[in-house]
Amino acid sequence: MAEAIFSRGRKAVCKLLEWEWWQLRDGGRRYITQRKVIRPSIVNKRSTDILHDPWYNKGTAFPLTERERLGLRGLLPPRVMSVQQQIDRFMANFRSLERNTRDGPQEVAALAKWRILNRLHDRNETLFYKILIDNIQQLAPIVYTPTVGLVCQNYSGLFRRPRGMYFSAADRGEMISMIYNWPAEQVDMIVVTDGSRILGLGDLGVQGIGIPVGKLDLYVAAAGINPQRVLPVMIDVGTNNQQLLDNPLYMGLHRPRLEGDEYMSVIDEFMEAAFTRYPDVIVQMEDFQSKWAFKLLQRYRRQYRMFNDDIQGTAGVALAGVLGAVRAQGRPMSDIAKQKIVIVGAGSAGLGVVAFMKQAVARVLGNNSPQVQNADNFWLVDKDGLVTLARENIDPEVKQYARSVHDGLQEGASLVEVVRHVRPDVLMGLSAVGGLFTQEVLEAMKLSDCPRPAIMPMSNPTSKAECTAEQAFKHVGPHIVFASGSPFQDVDLGDGKTGHVNQGNNMYLFPGIGLGALLSGAHQITDNMLHAAAECLAGVMDEESLKTGIIYPPIPEIRCITAKIAEAVVKAAVDEDVAEGYRQYDHRDLRVMAESGVLLNFVERHMWSPEYSSLVFEK
Ligand SMILES: NC(=O)C1=CN([C@@H]2O[C@H](COP(=O)(O)OP(=O)(O)OC[C@H]3O[C@@H](n4cnc5c(N)ncnc54)[C@H](O)[C@@H]3O)[C@@H](O)[C@H]2O)C=CC1
Numbered sequence: 001m002a003e004a005i006f007s008r009g010r011k012a013v014c015k016l017l018e019w020e021w022w023q024l025r026d027g028g029r030r031y032i033t034q035r036k037v038i039r040p041s042i043v044n045k046r047s048t049d050i051l052h053d054p055w056y057n058k059g060t061a062f063p064l065t066e067r068e069r070l071g072l073r074g075l076l077p078p079r080v081m082s083v084q085q086q087i088d089r090f091m092a093n094f095r096s097l098e099r100n101t102r103d104g105p106q107e108v109a110a111l112a113k114w115r116i117l118n119r120l121h122d123r124n125e126t127l128f129y130k131i132l133i134d135n136i137q138q139l140a141p142i143v144y145t146p147t148v149g150l151v152c153q154n155y156s157g158l159f160r161r162p163r164g165m166y167f168s169a170a171d172r173g174e175m176i177s178m179i180y181n182w183p184a185e186q187v188d189m190i191v192v193t194d195g196s197r198i199l200g201l202g203d204l205g206v207q208g209i210g211i212p213v214g215k216l217d218l219y220v221a222a223a224g225i226n227p228q229r230v231l232p233v234m235i236d237v238g239t240n241n242q243q244l245l246d247n248p249l250y251m252g253l254h255r256p257r258l259e260g261d262e263y264m265s266v267i268d269e270f271m272e273a274a275f276t277r278y279p280d281v282i283v284q285m286e287d288f289q290s291k292w293a294f295k296l297l298q299r300y301r302r303q304y305r306m307f308n309d310d311i312q313g314t315a316g317v318a319l320a321g322v323l324g325a326v327r328a329q330g331r332p333m334s335d336i337a338k339q340k341i342v343i344v345g346a347g348s349a350g351l352g353v354v355a356f357m358k359q360a361v362a363r364v365l366g367n368n369s370p371q372v373q374n375a376d377n378f379w380l381v382d383k384d385g386l387v388t389l390a391r392e393n394i395d396p397e398v399k400q401y402a403r404s405v406h407d408g409l410q411e412g413a414s415l416v417e418v419v420r421h422v423r424p425d426v427l428m429g430l431s432a433v434g435g436l437f438t439q440e441v442l443e444a445m446k447l448s449d450c451p452r453p454a455i456m457p458m459s460n461p462t463s464k465a466e467c468t469a470e471q472a473f474k475h476v477g478p479h480i481v482f483a484s485g486s487p488f489q490d491v492d493l494g495d496g497k498t499g500h501v502n503q504g505n506n507m508y509l510f511p512g513i514g515l516g517a518l519l520s521g522a523h524q525i526t527d528n529m530l531h532a533a534a535e536c537l538a539g540v541m542d543e544e545s546l547k548t549g550i551i552y553p554p555i556p557e558i559r560c561i562t563a564k565i566a567e568a569v570v571k572a573a574v575d576e577d578v579a580e581g582y583r584q585y586d587h588r589d590l591r592v593m594a595e596s597g598v599l600l601n602f603v604e605r606h607m608w609s610p611e612y613s614s615l616v617f618e619k
């Protein structure tokens with residue numbers, strides 16, 4: 001039991017600092033800092049060294065006093081600009097680039113936008129994140145899906161400066177010392193890939209580094225993780241992509257991927273190195289091909305503070321979307337137990353989703369319910385059609401969701417047959433096959449028993465979406481709920497009506513899972529923490545929005561949604577007794593905060609925001 005709170009108050013301890021205190025019944029007193037303080041940064045460089053350091057550089061915003069102190073006088077145009085003026089100048093450039101590239105090939109325009117953002121990131125990190133946060137809806141499709149996919153495909157040509165760390169099969173035995181080459185004393189978040197399944201684009205080898213970079217940009221923007229404490233990592237164990245192997249300019253190892261124990265030993269060595277130098281770090285595994293994704297998650301999830309975003313983050317966001325779709329039907333969330341859900345794709349994403357949703361149904365009906373045991377709510381379809389118990393050499397991961405052939409459908413039934421027979425409430429795509437929801441499949445969804453069927457083509461990037469928003473509204477009808485992994489424009493349905501497009505992407509969850517895990521100090525990321533995150537996301541939607549078919553919150557609100565999700569994750573960790581505390585707050589402090597309703601405030605106060613701090617030179 002946590003100590004009971006007797007009274008609370010606030011006390012200013014200096015001009016910049018204020019404490020909130022709680023007097024506990026046992027006579028003790030606990031304090032948390034209440035107001036955010038922008039402390040000056042001590043720098044030991046001057047002049048052009050400052051201008052070339054993206055962390056300290058303020059460009060034209062250096063005030064005259066600092067220009068004097070740091071030897072910058074004369075090195076910048078004379079006018080001191082405000083941050084807002086800097087933002088306006090960048091956005092004016094950005095918009096003119098948009099205008100100038102509008103009529104050319106889309107890919108050229110997308111890469112041009114990525115380039116100017118990346119150059120800003122290289123020059124002035126504070127301004128980059130300020131602009132990203134303020135314009136997240138417009139810029140997320142560039143730093144993240146879909147453009148990040150294109151960037152990865154072209155990375156060997158686009159590469160200018162390294163960002164993050166590279167470990168390769170050639171570094172075996174050296175990783176524990178290599179990790180000390182990273183300049184940061186503390187790292188909170190690592191996103192790591194082996195490049196084997198980048199979005200739905202397949203094996204992109206070392207070029208997959210773009211994904212950890214993009215995901216960590218979202219960690220900074222949405223979760224307020226300090227950019228100096230993030231580390232993108234690429235583990236290059238070779239590639240089986242022949243085009244890359246044939247390209248003399250490819251920057252990764254020119255060798256086929258390691259397999260078996262050799263592969264595992266490389267990943268083991270990296271994990272050991274990462275947690276040896278940074279014992280409190282959280283590792284997010286991203287875009288590992290399914291055959292390794294599950295094995296690695298099983299291997300590490302009890303040993304390290306880690307999660308697999310494609311399996312666990314996606315599952316949470318899909319569950320929140322389905323719960324939203326249930327509410328959009330005018331039913332309570334518990335009616336998830338009555339939904340018929342067809343999931344197309346039985347890889348890391350599809351299997352993660354079905355496992356998590358099965359747990360959600362079990363929370364309603366109980367684990368022992370035959371409906372739960374038999375996974376009766378789900379129909380899993382993969383490249384060989386409907387997965388049934390009659391399948392030969394069936395993978396044990398898949399078998400637990402296989403249907404009985406006595407349900408009226410044969411092993412390997414086609415997607416259209418499945419949709420016609422099942423009349424599902426939800427059709428979800430995680431197949432990485434663009435256009436898989438053909439007109440025939442979508443028209444079959446008209447037979448759905450559901451008043452508001454959900455069509456969720458969640459594969460990324462846009463070219464791999466199972467259908468477009470236009471196609472879904474056109475072929476199924478205006479009454480659907482639509483969510484896609486990559487963004488589409490809302491659809492004009494005529495008569496002043498709009499078909500709303502939701503972005504069903506794990507970007508809504510992973511930042512909150514990571515931040516919540518960090519602030520709870522939990523040494524494992526448990527299923528309860530993940531369910532709390534998904535339920536929180538589902539719960540933030542109001543009835544009015546749901547009625548119009550909006551099942552996820554607006555992207556511009558992602559930072560405040562992430563704070564709420566992190567709060568839910570910390571609370572779940574406290575309730576489950578796995579929270580161990582963060583910095584000066586131990587597990588009892590977290591419990592007190594949870595019980596007195598100030599956890600959200602605690603979370604928000606620990607989120608970094610991009611502000612220029614005063615620079616003080618010290619030799
Ligand atoms: N929206 C989101 O937040 C997320 C989306 N994804 C997307 O999910 C997709 C799949 O990812 P993974 O599961 O890791 O890939 P994977 O390659 O492991 O799995 C793909 C699955 O699709 C099946 N499939 C292939 N062709 C098919 C066909 N013609 N008909 C039916 N099924 C077919 C395969 O048999 C396999 O089961 C990717 O495009 C990825 O970008 C993944 C994570 C998050």
Ligand SMILES: CC(=O)C(=O)O
Nearest residue numbers: 199287310460505506
């Ligand atoms: C969104 C994501 O994680 C993926 O498509 O792999």
Ligand SMILES: [Mg+2]
Nearest residue numbers: 199286287310
């Ligand atoms: Mg992914």
